Structure formats: structure tokens, C-alpha cells
Amino acid sequence: NAGVTQTPKFQVLKTGQSMTLQCAQDMNHEYMSWYRQDPGMGLRLIHYSVGAGITDQGEVPNGYNVSRSTTEDFPLRLLSAAPSQTSVYFCASSYFGQVGETQYFGPGTRLLVL
Amino acid sequence: GDSVTQMEGPVTLSEEAFLTINCTYTATGYPSLFWYVQYPGEGLQLLLKATKADDKGSNKGFEATYRKETTSFHLEKGSVQVSDSAVYFCALSDRSGGSNYKLTFGKGTLLTVNP
Numbered sequence: 001n002a003g004v005t006q007t008p009k010f011q012v013l014k015t016g017q018s019m020t021l022q023c024a025q026d027m028n029h030e031y032m033s034w035y036r037q038d039p040g041m042g043l044r045l046i047h048y049s050v051g052a053g054i055t056d057q058g059e060v061p062n063g064y065n066v067s068r069s070t071t072e073d074f075p076l077r078l079l080s081a082a083p084s085q086t087s088v089y090f091c092a093s094s095y096f097g098q099v100g101e102t103q104y105f106g107p108g109t110r111l112l113v114l
Numbered sequence: 115g116d117s118v119t120q121m122e123g124p125v126t127l128s129e130e131a132f133l134t135i136n137c138t139y140t141a142t143g144y145p146s147l148f149w150y151v152q153y154p155g156e157g158l159q160l161l162l163k164a165t166k167a168d169d170k171g172s173n174k175g176f177e178a179t180y181r182k183e184t185t186s187f188h189l190e191k192g193s194v195q196v197s198d199s200a201v202y203f204c205a206l207s208d209r210s211g212g213s214n215y216k217l218t219f220g221k222g223t224l225l226t227v228n229p
């Protein structure tokens with residue numbers, strides 16, 4: 001199993017550009033989520049999905065869109081990048097969001113918006 | 115809402131020293147508690163977890179006990195190694211008010227172990 005994979009590893013954008021961060025998992029997990037990690041802030045939940053076709057907002061959803069057309073993939077879209085979106089982004093997955101379930105994290109995408 | 119508070123870092127120790135990283139939480143339901151570790155340049159990985167009061171999670175010499183009476187889940191290790199240098203995150207998962215599952219993280223504690 002590859003686990004949770006993310007692409008790209010690093011990206012530089014100009015303000016106003018759009019891009020999609022890719023996330024895929026091969027563990028047949030129902031639950032997938034996106035976090036951003038900023039210094040001194042820990043991890044904050046952006047969006048999550050409990051299964052194909054179902055998504056919902058997390059703590060900091062503004063400026064980001066998601067979709068879940070398959071169980072395996074959960075892309076995160078930035079429609080018009082802003083410097084405030086400079087961060088490290090992590091995708092995670094688990095079996096359906098049971099309270100005690102372990103989440104598996106991807107290696108992260110480091111995004112710089114100029 | 116749910117929240118996790120962990121001790122501010124950074125923490126710098128010498129090899130073989132004793133480690134404690136404090137973590138306290140507030141939750142509306144019956145949460146599970148986790149410690150995740152992030153090694154330099156990598157994503158987070160589960161270190162240990164406890165799903166009910168008085169449970170002790172342990173892994174790689176680390177341990178933490180779920181204390182409901184003090185709402186705490188402190189991480190301890192008796193003798194740290196250089197390879198333990200990483201950022202440690204305390205986290206809880208809960209279903210607040212019957213809503214969907216949510217994982218809440220502390221801000222992380224950077225541990226540096228010197229030889």
C-alpha cells in the first residue's frame with residue numbers, strides 16, 4: 001500500500017492564480033480531510049468528506065473548494081490564491097469517522113503564495 | 115467547543131533525560147485522545163492513543179494515561195534519544211453535539227534531543 005499520497009510536494013503561486021492540490025489513498029478509507037499547518041497554530045481542519053459525493057466545511061474553509069467523486073481521491077482547490085494561504089497542507093484519511101480511529105497523513109504540500 | 119492545550123515549546127533535552135509534555139483538553143462528549151509525532155520534513159504519524167478513561171497508550175517507550183478527572187493526557191518517556199527529536203501533537207476526537215466526527219489538535223511541541 002502506498003498509503004496517503006500528495007502532489008505536488010512544493011508549489012509557488014502568484015496572488016490570484018488557481019491550483020489544485022491532489023490527495024489519494026489506497027486503503028479504502030471512507031473519511032478524508034484536509035488540514036493546514038501554520039507556525040504556532042497547530043493543524044486546522046479545512047474541509048472533510050465522509051464518503052464519495054459528501055463533503056463538509058471544517059474550521060477554516062474560506063478560499064478553498066473540495067469534491068469527492070471517488071473513494072480514493074480528495075482534491076483541494078484554491079480558486080484565487082492569496083498570501084494568507086501560504087502554508088503546509090496535509091491530507092489525511094481514516095475508516096469512517098469513528099471517534100477512536102487513527103488518521104493516516106500524507107507527506108504534505110508546501111505552498112508559497114507571492 | 116473542543117480544545118487541546120499542550121505545553122509551549124521548544125523543549126531541549128540531553129540524551130537519556132526524562133521527558134514530559136503536558137496536554138489538557140476540554141470536550142463536550144466522550145473523546146478519544148491521541149499523540150501524533152511529526153519528524154522533520156514528514157507528515158504526522160500516530161504515536162499512541164487511548165479511547166477511554168484510565169486507558170494507557172504506549173509505543174516506542176512513550177506512554178500517556180487518559181485522566182478524565184484532570185482532563186489530561188501527558189506524554190512521558192523515561193530516556194529520550196536523539197532520534198526522538200520531532201514535533202509532538204496532542205489531539206482529541208469527538209462527536210460534538212451529535213455532529214460528525216472531528217479531530218482537534220494542540221499547537222504542537224518541538225522537542226530537540228542533544229547527544
